[in-house]
Every structure is written in structure tokens, then in C-alpha cells.
Amino acid sequence: MQKPLRTSDLVFSASATDFSETLKSIKRSTLCISNRLRSIEQDSQFVCTVADAYNLPLVANERCGSWYIPPERKAGSAYFKSTDGHMGEWSFSLRRLNTQVLDVIGQHDGCVIVDSTRRGKRMPDALSKTIPIWCAVLNRALFPKQTNAHQLHSPPISVSISEHSQIEARLGLFLKQLQELGLPLSAFREKLSKPLRPLWVTQESILPTGPSAFDAFHPVVLCTSSRRVPGGEVSEGGYIQGAGDDSEGWARGLTSQSFWQNKERLMRTSENDLPDLIQELVGVSGLNVAGGKPVLIQPTTVLHLSAIDVAATACKEFDAVVSCGASEDTGLRELLKSNYLHLQCTAGKLGSRDLRGELHKFNNFFVSRLPVESILICCPTGKDLSVGVALAALCMCCDDNVYLGNLKTQSSMESITKALIRQRLSWIMTSHPSANPSRATLQSVNAFLMQRLSPPAAIQQPPPGANGHLQDHNRPVSTEASSALSPPDGSNILQAARPSSITGTFNALSGSWTVNRTLTSYHLGLPSGTFIGNATFTARTPTSRGNNVDAEYLYSETGVFKTSTGLEMHAGRKYIYRLQTGTEEISVWFVGDDGESAAGLGWRLGSDQLDGNGKIVTKGGHLCGEDQYDARYEFQRRIDQQEPSVDSFRLIYQVKGPRKKYSSETWFTR
Structure with a gap:
């Protein structure tokens, strides 16, 4: 007769536990930095092959795309968010108009936009939906009479018929929102000779073998750099799909620029030694961050943006300098004296929140120095806090005439609306495409502007004592x-x-x-x-x-x-x-x-x-x-x-x- 089960028969042995830990260890080793860098290099070869096949320049959809493009072949950057293509959240970004891509397209009769996505998906939503929406809306705005170019194009392999129809139904609203910005669309139209048309390329695609002619449209080739991995990476021999995505989680501070500058050295370094090498490279690159020149925010002739390190060398070209940061720049204070204003903002989201309480200083500083011909606003990156200050300035102190945009004494706060704020932000983003104001920064500016509105947007409370100022008439508050x-x-x-x-x-x-x-x-x-x-x-x-x-x-x-x-x-x-x-x-x-x-x-x-x-x-x-x-x-x-x-x-x-x-x-x- 068979013996009954004992407790030991039901408890997993130590070897079973060890096996589970072994699987976790294998997964971690598969996703190591060296495998990521090798996968990026492998995928970059495919990206260059696509560019050669279509004879078009490469544009990186930041931040992921730059990992796959050698710097000497990179013609520009774009910022198309995958979240604007998520199911039910489809949007045409008024914050990220990406008009700088039109320059590349017009000059080269098209471009290849590069992005990637992680394991399981065929292509990122930015390529399958966000950019197709962008193309369709711009075609409607810039080529209103060519109705055959107004339809939405999407990849059937990634976008269902139902989803395609729902997105297309929103294009009219997106067009209206773009037109309400009051941008000089005629200037954008001059950059293009024909409408835009998205095309999709993956590592499964058959590439053209000869010169391609696109007479009816500018091709916007949307290249998914990584091949699709349907299962786990463990079975792929070290290959990682979308290895460059979410680099903050694995790169230890290494940037795509540092990768390409030191690729050979990184590729021959063992996994154990990579962290030390990356720390060394990050330290060196940190000493050479920023640079560049101040950017004029058009259509104004007054407002410029830059990183703080640029301001140190360019400050003599401006009537006044405003800096945002954790501490005052003593060099700028010594050089400019009363023509220098420091807005106290700590790093990160807390700095964005600090900005709301500091913005009133800018208005007082600016008004006391009228008339001015040039103001430089700077922050550590030149892309976040300084953008928030510039946005507030454009809303408060800018002529209503969008084509002049000259700063003056404070405008009536009653005229500030969400539509005006969106329009002024579009001035900044079209003039300075690499600007990247955080959501927290924009919320602080919006809250600052709206809290200053006069009635009827905010109804004044009765004076103390008129209706029981700190307590109810009948009951004191304990x-x-x-x-x-x-x-x-x-x-x-x-x-x-x-x-x-x-x-x-x-x-x-x-x-x-x-x-x-x-x-x-x-x-x-x-x-x-x-x-x-x-x-x-x-x-x-x-x-x-x-x-x-x-x-x-x-x-x-x-x-x-x-x-x-x-x-x-x-x-x-x-x-x-x-x-x-x-x-x-x-x-x-x-x-x-x-x-x-x-x-x-x-x-x-x-x-x-x-x-x-x-x-x-x-x-x-x-x-x-x-x-x-x-x-x-x-x-x-x-x-x-x-x-x-x-x-x-x-x-x-x-x-x-x-x-x-x-x-x-x-x-x-x-």
C-alpha cells in the first residue's frame, strides 16, 4: 500500500529555490550594460542602412533615437511623445510642434526619424500614431486645398481600423487648436514643396534597392531601429530590443553623445570594469556640458535664452541678465551689478515650484529698466526654468501684435487666457526646439499668471468683520x-x-x-x-x-x-x-x-x-x-x-x- 504524503514531500527543496534565483541571475546578466551597448551598435548599423537605401538624413526622436545614430550622420532632433499616441489619449502636441523637422524635410525632400521600443512591441506609439497625426494636421494646415493629402495614414499592423477611425475623427479639433496659436503658417509652408506622408520601416521590412522617387509627397520614413523580440531576452544571445530606451535606469549617467565619442573604448571594456569607466567619462563630460549660443525668442527682438555657463561669456551683449538656480552667480553679479537678477530655485521639481514664488521679482526688475533692447534669461540647462520665466514675460509684457512681439510695461492681466499662454509657449518652442520645460515648471507659470487675474475671474472677499472674519457669528472655532x-x-x-x-x-x-x-x-x-x-x-x-x-x-x-x-x-x-x-x-x-x-x-x-x-x-x-x-x-x-x-x-x-x-x-x- 502506498504511504501517505509527508510534509517534506510538499515543501520545495533548496535546489528549487536555487533554480529560481539562477533564472533571476541569468536575466540580470542578460540585461547588463555591455549587452545593451552591443545591441545599440548592432541596431545602429540597420539605421544607417535605411538612411542609405532612401538617401535621406537621419533625425533622432529624443531621447532614445540618438543612441542609434552616429553623430556625423545626425541631421536633427525631434520630440514626439509616445503618450500622445496612447489609446484614447491621442493628441497633437501644442507644446512640441517640432517645426524644426520641416527644415530638414524641405532641404532633403524627406527624412528618416529614428526611435525604438522595448520587448514585445513592433514599433513605438510615437512612430505608429503620434507622428502620423502630426503629418495629417500639418497637411491640413499648410495644404488646405489638397484634400487628398488630409487623410490619416497609420500602419495596419499596429493600429486597428477602429482606432484609426477614432483618431481621424479628432483631426479637425487638432487643426483648430493649431490655428488658434496664430503662428505664421505661411512661413512653414515655404519650407515644403508638397505634403508629408509617413512610411514605416522595421528590421523585417524590404528596403528599396535603387533610387526612390516620391513626386506627390515628402516621405517621412519612421524607422524602428530594434528588431522585435516576442519572448524573453534570455533566448536572444544577449540581444536587447530597445536597449537605448529609458537610459536613466541603466546607463549610470552615460549619454548617447558620450557613447559615440568613446564607443571603441566602451565596447572593449569588460562588464566588471564598465561602471568605473562610465564614471570617468561622466565626470569628463560634466565639465564640458552646455555651451552654444543664446537663442532669440522670435518674434520678439528682446528676449534670449541660454544656459548659465553661456551667460558668463555672453552677458556683456545684453542690457540685463536673469538667472534661475540654487545660488547666485557671483561673477555675473560683479560684472552687471544692478542689471543682474537672481531667482532662487533649487534643483528638480522643487525648483519648478520655487519659480512660482520668484516670478514677481522679474516683473519689477524688468519694468524698472525700460526701455531695454535685450534681456538674457538663463538656467543650468537653458531649457527648463529659463523657459518658464520667458513664458511669463511673454504673457505679461508682450505686444498683442504677434508679428512685433516687443516687450513693454505690464499688459492687462485680464487679457491672459489659456489660449494666450499656449500661443506664447509656441513662440518659444518654435524658436528654441530643444527647450524642454517640465510639467511642474509650466504649472508654476500658469498658477502665477492665473492668481494675478482681476475680477470676475476671482471674486474679492468681504473685509474683516463684514461677515465673521476668522470665525462664525454664532460659534467660535476651537x-x-x-x-x-x-x-x-x-x-x-x-x-x-x-x-x-x-x-x-x-x-x-x-x-x-x-x-x-x-x-x-x-x-x-x-x-x-x-x-x-x-x-x-x-x-x-x-x-x-x-x-x-x-x-x-x-x-x-x-x-x-x-x-x-x-x-x-x-x-x-x-x-x-x-x-x-x-x-x-x-x-x-x-x-x-x-x-x-x-x-x-x-x-x-x-x-x-x-x-x-x-x-x-x-x-x-x-x-x-x-x-x-x-x-x-x-x-x-x-x-x-x-x-x-x-x-x-x-x-x-x-x-x-x-x-x-x-x-x-x-x-x-x-
Whole structure:
């Protein structure tokens, strides 16, 4: 008779555990730096073969593309984001117009744009969708009468018929957004003799063997440099698909430029010695970063951008210099004295946030030096913080005439709108294509400009005492009660204070927030999860057709949603908040497909009240079909020197219906 199973029969042996660790070790060794560099060199040979076959110059889609192009063969750079081609997120970037690529295309009757993607995909979304959208929109804008060139072209192997149709339906909106920038499209048209047409090439493609003639269009050859690896890299003999992608995670500071300058030395160095060699090369290249010349932001004749090291040698050419950085440049201060302004901004995202509080110094500095013929704005890279300062200057101090663009005393802040900000940013990006302002920098500039708007974009609160300035008429606010509610990070919130009215609550929402949300689903088709991101309440001219709306915000949030099953995805939403002082009411509206206009009422918020725990509560609801939407806002206000300001608030949101049932709790913190 067979013996019963024992515990030892059910426990994995040590050899099984060792085998698992062995597999992990093999995977790590496969993805080593030396294998990546060899894969990049191998793929670069294919890229050069494509350029020779089509007899066209190579353009890198940064940052990945530059790893695959030898510097002597690189004709230019482009910045087409794959996220603008993600399913349901298709977009024509008004921030990255990439008009510099038109110069290359016009001069050479086309170009080859190089990019790559990691294991499993045939080609990156930037090549399959983002650039085809760009081509179609530009064809509509620059060749309006050639309707046969207006259709969208996409690779059937990567884009389904349904997705193609959905993208094509949005092209009209993208064209309108481009036209609203007011750019000199005729100047772009002069660079091209015929429309653009994307073509796709992978390592599986058959390349032309002789001269190719494209009489009806400029070919934009979209080259996926790496061959597709459907399984794991372990079975590929050390080859890594998309080895140059996300270099921040593996290159240890090595850049594509340093790679090509030291390729032979890197390729013959063993894996064990590569980290030390890379550290040496990074140290040397760090001493020679930046360089170049100041860039004039057209159509102005005044504003220039550069890196700080360029400013040290070029400063004598300018009436004034503004620098952004962690510390003041003593050399510039000594040379320029009162004509030098330093904006205190630390490194990274914190520096971008610092910028919001420093921008007012630039306006005072600039106005006191009128008239000026030239100003240089610089930051460590010349591509981020300096761009933010220039954008604020163009919005506040630039002639309305787009073709003059001369700086003057501060313009009326009431004229600043999101459309104007987008237009001014397009001036910078077309003049300085390598500029790369971070999202945090642009949000800081936007918040700075919008917070300075005059009524009706922001309704003034009554003076102290007119309506119970730091407390309710009937109930003083206790510090003890205010401590009942704490934000997720556990920090203490100071004394709660009642806003003077629903107007005070509305005004308190203005600006940028960090968002931390927990979503609990009671429906099998909707997962629970958490959302972490950023949000802005941006003041704008009311878009309601009625006359009873006194002020309006466009609310926008972006971040990452992680489901309870571990799936992560980028997510975002928009609402419109409207204030009606006559009825003491805030209404919240869903936003339509254009991302700007109201599509339907979400809920209405009545007058605020103080609850027993010292929280200021504003709540409301709305029945939409068979679904009930209920929202509850709970405010805690931090007491400053004179005016109370909202430091954080919580939104509890519930939806109940036959097909929807979920609740969410969101913390907003400054």
C-alpha cells in the first residue's frame, strides 16, 4: 500500500529555490550594460542602412533615437511623445510642434526619424500614431486645398481600423487648436514643396534597392531601429530590443553623445570594469556640458535664452541678465551689478515650484529698466526654468501684435487666457526646439499668471468683520476641534477658520494641489484602487452662456491610478467649477471631448456650514438618469498673518445607481 504524503514531500527543496534565483541571475546578466551597448551598435548599423537605401538624413526622436545614430550622420532632433499616441489619449502636441523637422524635410525632400521600443512591441506609439497625426494636421494646415493629402495614414499592423477611425475623427479639433496659436503658417509652408506622408520601416521590412522617387509627397520614413523580440531576452544571445530606451535606469549617467565619442573604448571594456569607466567619462563630460549660443525668442527682438555657463561669456551683449538656480552667480553679479537678477530655485521639481514664488521679482526688475533692447534669461540647462520665466514675460509684457512681439510695461492681466499662454509657449518652442520645460515648471507659470487675474475671474472677499472674519457669528472655532481631521501624511493642520461665504470657499480652491485618492468599488466591472497625482484650479473667463456666472475654474488632474490587482495606468479628468454669487452656489460640470467646454451638470454645492468637529463643510448632489452623484467637501484652513488660506481639503464622493456604485475619498494638499 502506498504511504501517505509527508510534509517534506510538499515543501520545495533548496535546489528549487536555487533554480529560481539562477533564472533571476541569468536575466540580470542578460540585461547588463555591455549587452545593451552591443545591441545599440548592432541596431545602429540597420539605421544607417535605411538612411542609405532612401538617401535621406537621419533625425533622432529624443531621447532614445540618438543612441542609434552616429553623430556625423545626425541631421536633427525631434520630440514626439509616445503618450500622445496612447489609446484614447491621442493628441497633437501644442507644446512640441517640432517645426524644426520641416527644415530638414524641405532641404532633403524627406527624412528618416529614428526611435525604438522595448520587448514585445513592433514599433513605438510615437512612430505608429503620434507622428502620423502630426503629418495629417500639418497637411491640413499648410495644404488646405489638397484634400487628398488630409487623410490619416497609420500602419495596419499596429493600429486597428477602429482606432484609426477614432483618431481621424479628432483631426479637425487638432487643426483648430493649431490655428488658434496664430503662428505664421505661411512661413512653414515655404519650407515644403508638397505634403508629408509617413512610411514605416522595421528590421523585417524590404528596403528599396535603387533610387526612390516620391513626386506627390515628402516621405517621412519612421524607422524602428530594434528588431522585435516576442519572448524573453534570455533566448536572444544577449540581444536587447530597445536597449537605448529609458537610459536613466541603466546607463549610470552615460549619454548617447558620450557613447559615440568613446564607443571603441566602451565596447572593449569588460562588464566588471564598465561602471568605473562610465564614471570617468561622466565626470569628463560634466565639465564640458552646455555651451552654444543664446537663442532669440522670435518674434520678439528682446528676449534670449541660454544656459548659465553661456551667460558668463555672453552677458556683456545684453542690457540685463536673469538667472534661475540654487545660488547666485557671483561673477555675473560683479560684472552687471544692478542689471543682474537672481531667482532662487533649487534643483528638480522643487525648483519648478520655487519659480512660482520668484516670478514677481522679474516683473519689477524688468519694468524698472525700460526701455531695454535685450534681456538674457538663463538656467543650468537653458531649457527648463529659463523657459518658464520667458513664458511669463511673454504673457505679461508682450505686444498683442504677434508679428512685433516687443516687450513693454505690464499688459492687462485680464487679457491672459489659456489660449494666450499656449500661443506664447509656441513662440518659444518654435524658436528654441530643444527647450524642454517640465510639467511642474509650466504649472508654476500658469498658477502665477492665473492668481494675478482681476475680477470676475476671482471674486474679492468681504473685509474683516463684514461677515465673521476668522470665525462664525454664532460659534467660535476651537483649535481642539480642528485637530480632529488630519491629512494622509499625518501632519497637523492649524486652527480651522470659517470662510466669509461660498465665495471664500470658491476663491480658496485656486492654484495647484497634490492629489491622493482612494477609490472603493462595489461593482465587479470597476476595480478599486488608489490615485496619486497633481491638480490645478485654473481661473478663466466664464464660458457659460448665461449672465449669472461670476467666476469659473477649469479643473484638471493627471496622475497614476493603481488598481487593487496591481495594474498601473496614467489617468486624468477635467471638470468646470462655476460660482454664482447671486444664489450663493457653486456648480460642478463634466467637460466635453474638446477638453474645454461643459458637457453636463455633475453636482451643485450649496452654502457652507461649520460642523461639530470644526470642519467647514460644503456639499451637494445631482441625479443623472438613474445614478445619484453626491459630493462633500471638508475644509481646514491655515491661519497666516492676516488672511486665512486653505492648506488642504477633503472630497468624499459617492455614486449610486443600477450600473454604478463606488465611493472615493480624495485629499488635496498644497
